[in-house]
Amino acid sequence: MHLSQPYRRIFQWSGLARRAQESAASLERASDDLLVQRVVEGDLRAFELLYDRYARPVFSLAFRMLGDPSEAEELLQETFVRLWQQAGRYDARRGSFGSWLMSIAHNLAVDALRQRSRRPQRADFVDLATLPLQDIDERATTLEAAEVSELRDRVRRALAQLPEPQRQAIELAYFAGLTHSEIAAVLGEPIGTIKTRLRLAMQKLQILLRDHSTGDLGDA
Amino acid sequence: MLEGDARRTDCPDDLIGAYALGALDPDDLEAVERHLALCEHCRQAVAEARRTAQLLAFSAPPQPVPVRTRRQLLARVRPSPVRNSLRFWLARPAWALAAAASLLALLFGWQVVQQHRVADRQARQVVQANAQRRAVVQLIAQRDGLLIRLQGTGAARDAHGAIILDPSSNTALIAVEGLPRPATSQAYVVWLVRGDQYYQAGILPVDEHGHAELFLSPRESLRTFDALAITLENGPQVSAPNGQPVALASLD
Numbered sequence: 001m002h003l004s005q006p007y008r009r010i011f012q013w014s015g016l017a018r019r020a021q022e023s024a025a026s027l028e029r030a031s032d033d034l035l036v037q038r039v040v041e042g043d044l045r046a047f048e049l050l051y052d053r054y055a056r057p058v059f060s061l062a063f064r065m066l067g068d069p070s071e072a073e074e075l076l077q078e079t080f081v082r083l084w085q086q087a088g089r090y091d092a093r094r095g096s097f098g099s100w101l102m103s104i105a106h107n108l109a110v111d112a113l114r115q116r117s118r119r120p121q122r123a124d125f126v127d128l129a130t131l132p133l134q135d136i137d138e139r140a141t142t143l144e145a146a147e148v149s150e151l152r153d154r155v156r157r158a159l160a161q162l163p164e165p166q167r168q169a170i171e172l173a174y175f176a177g178l179t180h181s182e183i184a185a186v187l188g189e190p191i192g193t194i195k196t197r198l199r200l201a202m203q204k205l206q207i208l209l210r211d212h213s214t215g216d217l218g219d220a
Numbered sequence: 221m222l223e224g225d226a227r228r229t230d231c232p233d234d235l236i237g238a239y240a241l242g243a244l245d246p247d248d249l250e251a252v253e254r255h256l257a258l259c260e261h262c263r264q265a266v267a268e269a270r271r272t273a274q275l276l277a278f279s280a281p282p283q284p285v286p287v288r289t290r291r292q293l294l295a296r297v298r299p300s301p302v303r304n305s306l307r308f309w310l311a312r313p314a315w316a317l318a319a320a321a322s323l324l325a326l327l328f329g330w331q332v333v334q335q336h337r338v339a340d341r342q343a344r345q346v347v348q349a350n351a352q353r354r355a356v357v358q359l360i361a362q363r364d365g366l367l368i369r370l371q372g373t374g375a376a377r378d379a380h381g382a383i384i385l386d387p388s389s390n391t392a393l394i395a396v397e398g399l400p401r402p403a404t405s406q407a408y409v410v411w412l413v414r415g416d417q418y419y420q421a422g423i424l425p426v427d428e429h430g431h432a433e434l435f436l437s438p439r440e441s442l443r444t445f446d447a448l449a450i451t452l453e454n455g456p457q458v459s460a461p462n463g464q465p466v467a468l469a470s471l472d
Contacts (some may be wrong), residue, residue, distance in 0.1 A: 004450065007230060010308060018364045044297070044298065047297065048290075048294070051290060051293070055283075055285045055289070055290070056282055056283070056285050057277070057278055057280070059283055059285045059289070060280040060281060060282050061277045061278075061280045061285045063279065063280070064280035064422075065280075065367040069286075072283075072314070073286060073288075074288045076289055077289060077292060077293045077296065079295075080293050080308045081293070081296055081297060082463050084297045086299070095271060095291075097272070098278075099271070099274040099275070099277075102277035102278065103274055103275060103277070105277065106274075106277050110242060116403075130270065135286055135287045135288060136284040136286065136287060136288060137284070137287040137289065137290055138287075139284040139290075140284075140285040140290070141284065141285070147259075149282075151275065152278045152279060152280075152282065155275050155276060155278050155279040156279045159276075170241070170276070173238065173242070173243035174241055174242075174243075174273065174276045175280075176244065178243065179243050179244060180238060180243055180244065180245050180248070181245045195234060195235070195238065196234075198237055198238045198241065198243060199234050199235075199237050199238070201237070201242070201466040202236075202237025202238070202240070202269055202272065202273075203237065205272050206237075206269065206272045209275055215358070
């Protein structure tokens with residue numbers, strides 16, 4: 001918005017600019033749940049702050065699952081459009097905002113994978129960390145929710161503690177959206193073996209991640 | 221605890237984890253969901269397993285997010301501009317217009333701060349009329365003025381600006397930039413809207429840089445109007461809006 005010099009000074013004198021700045025700073029410190037409430041009320045600034053905090057984990061998940069940067073960008077947008085339209089559906093009693101948002105992204109990604117013709121060889125994922133990007137959203141990195149990085153490390157450590165066949169089965173189920181029989185086909189193992197691996201893997205993960213899976217995430 | 225006559229030994233414990241992961245084949249899925257309808261114990265087990273499964277989402281290797289995605293997303297969720305007619309918007313419930321106005325006012329305030337440096341440079345290029353300047357001083361001196369953002373639409377979709385509204389002195393200043401220069405015979409007409417009635421409030425003059433400002437001091441109270449609209453008309457002497465809508469803001 002362009003305003004001529006005298007008008008801009010008048011704004012400053014009147015305190016409007018200061019009040020706007022104070023309001024923005026206070027919003028930046030708000031919890032996820034408060035920001036969601038503001039989004040329900042149509043607050044675009046609160047929406048953008050949630051984007052700052054969660055764009056990167058959502059995009060990373062989409063990229064991990066779809067293996068295509070353009071599709072991952074589309075999914076990132078679609079996830080946040082759903083947030084904008086359906087923020088009122090979030091219920092803090094049922095889990096953290098971060099988990100709720102990531103579930104939306106995961107469901108969208110699974111739908112996208114299932115719309116593709118199934119390619120079981122997708123089990124061999126591309127190394128996605130080497131994607132060259134010219135134009136990076138720094139805010140989405142620097143303002144990412146602190147809990148996201150802590151949780152990322154925690155879950156990766158938990159996965160690393162699983163025996164390799166169990167970890168592989170979990171990743172094929174969660175990130176590739178495959179069912180028992182599809183995983184069995186990909187790995188050339190009996191379906192009963194796959195069922196056992198998934199059951200044991202989930203039991204162990206539930207123990208390793210118990211405090212996080214029942215706790216809260218993202219109250220910045 | 222089981223509901224009805226189902227027995228605890230029927231619980232598909234070995235499938236709960238895979239169910240939470242979405243990895244069940246159709247037959248197993250159907251059986252588990254049938255069971256869940258009857259078994260509170262398993263529903264709780266599913267909820268717990270699902271919370272664990274959801275955490276897996278965070279384990280993806282972190283990737284840099286393209287900055288264009290934010291721009292595209294914000295363009296998608298920002299309030300849609302006028303599409304077909306002003307009445308389309310004015311038919312919205314009053315609370316919706318009020319919410320939109322609050323959002324726009326907040327956004328505008330934030331943008332004033334964020335774009336301070338840009339405004340500084342641009343501000344030096346503009347010369348404003350003394351009369352309008354004095355009017356703004358009076359407006360702001362009241363300290364209860366309202367800022368309402370204006371966003372262009374249609375052929376003027378790049379235009380943006382604000383209305384500075386002071387109900388106590390019943391005055392308003394419209395400031396817009398990025399407006400295309402109208403053809404010689406055309407004019408941007410400002411309307412105050414009450415219900416289905418449109419009252420011409422003035423002509424919005426546009427300079428060669430696309431800047432436009434108009435000071436309003438209507439005889440009737442601004443509080444009695446629902447909205448302010450700008451249309452592009454085939455001439456300044458029009459009694460009702462027939463041209464293309466350019467911008468609309470709720471005054472609620």
